[in-house]
Structures are given as structure tokens and as C-alpha cells.
Amino acid sequence: MIEGLAADRALLVRTSTADRVADILRTHIIEGRFPPGTRLPEDEIGKQLGVSRNTLREAFRLLSHERLLAHELNRGMFVRESTAEDVVDLYRVRRIVECGAVGVITAPPPDLTRAAAAVTDGERALAEESWRALGTANLRFHQELVALAGSTRADELMSRVLAELRLVFHVMVDPRTFHEPYLVRNRAVLERVRAGDGAGAATELAAYLLDAEQQLVAAFTAQRRAPVDAPGGAGPR
């Protein structure tokens, strides 16, 4: 049987205009070109991209399901503004899902190539001082850990969580010092998994995630005390 093609099937299926519009907006949001809190007026964006409002609304819906946009009734779409509470919630989910997926492992998994590739990609990104790639590889490693559980639905949940987390990471002004220390810990988790020690990997992961959460929450409260671009706060809503 010919293998390795199924994964590329997504490239073949005809994608709707809404999907393509969503792709464009998603990268804009993730790369920080639309900062959190930005309102996205249907009329303006629709005109700029040359699509109708109905099509644009469909793209908006896709992105709000990914929690990248938030919808307020009769007020429109906004780029989601994450709070410290969001961080706490996101890391609760990550501890449940990631530790749950890894913890049940009792024997060396048959295929660790993708998870291992994510780790080495991260190490290469560090060597090349490419910080965006470093963050991406980091998140991909965790996605691949969950993928070991072999559940499509868990994978989807995880990719939504990680997309939202990308948004959260924007508060970290220095991505290097944030992501770098986790590289060696990624490798440690990977080796435990490779050895079939799921329980050990889970405990390492739990501590790992607690540390990251704490760092992020600290960054959020610091930002709240000293807002960068909005002295006195964003005003009443």
C-alpha cells in the first residue's frame, strides 16, 4: 500500500473562500499584526479583501470557534484579549490533556518520529536564533505528544488550545528567555516517553506546565500594573 499521501489530502479538497479568508486573518492575528482588542468591522475588512459580508462572516465564525476572535452581539468581532484567568484555564486543560495522553503509556510507542522532529526543530531554531520558529516548534512538540493518544478529537482540542496560546504568548516581550529553558525539558520528556515511562513523563510535564503558567501569569499581572500602550487602562467597555 502506498503511504504518506493521506496527510496531504487537505491540499486537494477545494477550499471555500471563507476558509482562505480565515487563513489570511489567522496569520495576521497570530503574528500580532492585529493586536488583541482590535475590532474587525465587516464592511472595512470585506472591502479590503474583496469578499462579501456573508463570506466574511463565515470566516469570522471559524476564527471565533478557534477563540482567536470574540463576538459581541450587535457590536461585532474583536481580536480576543486574553486575561490571566484565560492562562490559568488553558494550563488546566493542558495538564489534563497532555498528562492524560502521555500518562497511560507503558511501553515504547511505535512511532515517535514526529515528536522527535519537533524537539530537534526547536533545538535548530535556537541555534539559528529564530525565535518565532522556536515557539512554533515548542507548541508542535506538545501537539505531537497528544497525537500519541491517537484521537482526532483530542488533536483538534489541542490545536485550538495551542492557537489561543499563541495569542497569549504575545505578552512575553522576550520570546527567547521564555521558550529557551523548555527545550532541554522537552528532550527529557521525549526520552521518558521513548523509554515507555509514561507516568514519569507525565509528572515532568505537569511540573513543566506549572512553571510556564506561573511565568505567564506573572507577565500578565505585570502588564496590568504597567500597561505599555494604554496608560490608565483601555477604558470602560
Next chain:
Amino acid sequence: MIEGLAADRALLVRTSTADRVADILRTHIIEGRFPPGTRLPEDEIGKQLGVSRNTLREAFRLLSHERLLAHELNRGMFVRESTAEDVVDLYRVRRIVECGAVGVITAPPPDLTRAAAAVTDGERALAEESWRALGTANLRFHQELVALAGSTRADELMSRVLAELRLVFHVMVDPRTFHEPYLVRNRAVLERVRAGDGAGAATELAAYLLDAEQQLVAAFTAQRRAPVDAPGGAGPR
């Protein structure tokens, strides 16, 4: 501070027409009035509910994100037909999330009233021989177990999983014999949690979920061998 109102806020927020349409269709699907495989033509449903095509399509999109409807390009919306693979996937997620949420418990949780209420509701439903209520209470118990983790996102994931599971349960011709044996096991899990023995509860839950999965998969393969209303299969797709 006044408490206990925040949970009811959802009742106050104004809902869009699409949301209400989705609600109507959701109960129809979950209660089996639209059997799996049914096509939902835009024109007909829109006319019956008195909403425009655009609004209806928005409702369709909401439900297909919940995996209750499946969309086929240029063919329309269909009530999702679950497969044995779906069951396996759903139970993988349940084991990860439910056991993960419960497993970390090391001390008696502060508030178990909602979970306990779900268990007693189930027992009462059994006494009253109200099988639909029995299934509902059963699912609510598991929802409440996850709620102990205190994560909005985990709660949302869980409610999506359970809505889809309701669809799956329709293959069980006899809901009583399917749900009944799990009542006593629900209580066992609850008592372990109440005692602060999260790890014990998690192992019980894991065995519980494996049994249920096995029963459902058996029912699906039996159905596939002897289709009820479509001798010779549903034909090529």
C-alpha cells in the same frame, strides 16, 4: 458579595436567531427525530422554521462544529452517522479528560453537590423507569466530574463530546440494560472522589469507560452486519 448568579448569566444574554434555530435542530437530532443520515434541505427547513437561508446556514454551521451535522460539498447537510471508529475516538477522549480531571484530586473537593445530585437523579429515574432521564442523568454526572477541574474550556469540550455521544447511544435499542449497570458504578466513583481518593476514582472510571466502549462497539458491528432499515447497506456514497 452576592454569589450563585454568575451561572445563570447565560439566561440573560440575548441570543441570535441562528442560535435559537440551532437549539431547535439540536434537540430534534439528539432526541432521534432526525435519524442519522437524514438530509436537511435548506429550502424546506428554512420554510418550516420561517427563517431565511442565510440564517439557517449559520445554524447549520454551529451544529456541524458540534459534529452533529456533516457537510458534503454541493450536497448539503446531513445528520451525522457515527461509526465504531467514532465510538473508539470518543472514549479515548473521555478516558483522557475524565480520568485526568479526577485523577489529580488528593483531598475531598469543596463542592460535590452537583455531581451527587446527578447520581441521585439517575437513581430516581431508574425507580421511575424513565429511561431517557436515566441516560441524561448519567451523562450529567460525567460532565460534573470534569467540572471539578474548574476549567471552562474542559467543560465545553466535554459537553461537545457528550452531545455527540447522545447521537451514538441511539444504536442501543434497549437504553435500560445499557445504562442501568453504570448507576452503581457512578456512586462508587462519587464516593471515592468524596473521600479524596482521586487516583482510585480514575482507575474505576477507566475500567468503566472501557466496558461502555466495548458494549457500544459491539452494538455497532452487530448493526453493520444486520442493518435494520437498509438491507444490503445504504449503497455507495
Next chain:
DNA sequence: GCATATTTGTCCGTATGTATA
């Protein structure tokens, strides 16, 4: 295999209701 009817995919213009200055 071909022509037809039906349905969906995409988009527009407009009327109404809602929030904010």
C-alpha cells in the same frame, strides 16, 4: 452518455434593530 431539474455556493442590497457619541 446526455440533457434537464433541483439544490447548493456565493454574493448583493435593503430594512430593521441596537449601541454609542
Next chain:
DNA sequence: CTATACATACGGACAAATATG
């Protein structure tokens, strides 16, 4: 209170794909 800007919902149009005879 009024005016403005915007989102919500509707009906209709045309192209494209599918189903049917």
C-alpha cells in the same frame, strides 16, 4: 434626545455542482 455607525436578518440573484430521467 438625536444622530450616526454598525450588526442582524431577510429576500433575491446568478453560477456551479449534483441528482434524475
